[in-house]
Amino acid sequence: MAAGLIPARSVKETLLSMPSIDHVIQASKAAGSKGMLDEEMLDSLLVEKQEQVAVVARTIAPISEPEPVAPARIHNLDHYRLEDFPMHARDVDAEITVHFDITGNSVTEGKKEDIQSCFKDRLKQIRRLILDKNLPNRPIAVNEAVRQRKQLDNRDSPFTVIGLVNNSRTTKNGHLIFSIEDATGEITCLLSQRDEDDINQEIVHAGLMEDDVIGVSGYFSQTGDLMYVDDIHFPPLGKHQRRVAGEDRAVSAAFISDLHLGSKTFLEPQWHKMIQWFNEEPRAKTVRYLVISGDGVDGVGIYPNQDKELNIPDLFNQYSRLGTMLQDLPDWVEVLLLPGNHDAVRPAEPQPALDPELQTDYTNTMFVGNPCDFSLNGVRVLSYHGVSIMDIVSSLRTVTFERPEAAMKAMIDRRHLAPSWGGKTPLSPEPEDRLVIQEIPDIFVTGHVHGHHMETYKGVNLVHSSTWQDQTNYQRMLGFQPKPCILTVVNLHTHAMAAIPFV
Ligand SMILES: [Fe+2]
Ligand SMILES: [Fe+2]
Incomplete structure (x- = not known):
């Protein structure tokens, strides 16, 4: 709407299915299009964008179609030595302890009260974490600060409040302005772009996410309607001490995601190459677990005209085929399968595991929800499909789709997997907010x-x-x-990591 476009109801689904609508906005600006964004306008904007991409490609090299570039081959296996694994994975008992999985535990009715209690609980949980930090002074409630605003206007004696971020934006002069809200009220805050502190500079540059829980220290303006922020407090995180599996339980966990089986673009030959590796490569004898972090199948009816891109058009057949394919793995590999936004479960997170009726063709697979917090031989793993990365990309200027790890760091720093309500991540308002990262994973x-x-x-x-x-x-x-077809393996005893490409 800020770009002068009013989306029609008919394009809602298409827009929501896009990881980002930035390119639509750019195309509308380039074409000078404003007003009702209906199907016709959207189509023409998308075609325009495609043409722009083609033009860019022609400028760089006179080839009509930009050729996909294969990802760099990563062969850093020297440190991933077989000697570090005294036992064959087959001889090590699988020890899987699930700490959190919403499956069968969702209690929300989706009412206003559930949303309120979810946010209250988030504030309570993260506030407690922030209080573990050395704050400049004891935080006070927002209404108490407002009541005392006449006395709290001295930059030499700052006060601190903790709350949820609302309406974060950058002013014309480059300052960051946002509100902080707790159960008692709301204050407008300003973090100056002239602030010389490096951390503050980073925050001014990156921005904040809607519904982040943070602490702010600062003082009121003379008029008492604005808080000048000196410091922003996220929950503290020093260097995390990773738990390790004992030497007698030294096995690997392997990680893949987003198979999108059933889609014409599923890379089946590369899949068979990996299965062959599992069955023939000595290092594969160390892999006790394979974690698949969602979108195992492409699903049906997930985005408009998806049926044209499917070679298995039936959902049951997609899941059945996936189960059969996983059975080609060696018998010592235990699979953990999470759902993602393409799977046949509710899209709202936390998502429960797949329905038992879809689990019939699996023999070596444990079905869990998304996210799932579990331990493998004592090593704590937090697996999350990652839909909120889209919201983080559109909120924080430091995060791009090419650098999803920056979004993961933002989640760890905030201790929350999907902070923003009302963005692209559908959230289920459970009375206890289980998307808070309560325990730092290994x-x-x-x-x-x-x-x-x-x-x-x-x-x-x-x-x-x-x-x-x-x-x-x-x-x-x-x-x-x-960057497809790369198996990541982690030694649960030494935490050595390696990437094995099958492209
Ligand atoms: Fe995916
Ligand atoms: Fe996905």
């Missing part, structure tokens, strides 16, 4: 964006699991290059 894994990444951040192993789907027409149109 391995944090996401998917959904079809990239690949692994690194250790503040002691947490971050894994952005690779997809098994080739570039889709839609991604081609956006100029997005996925």
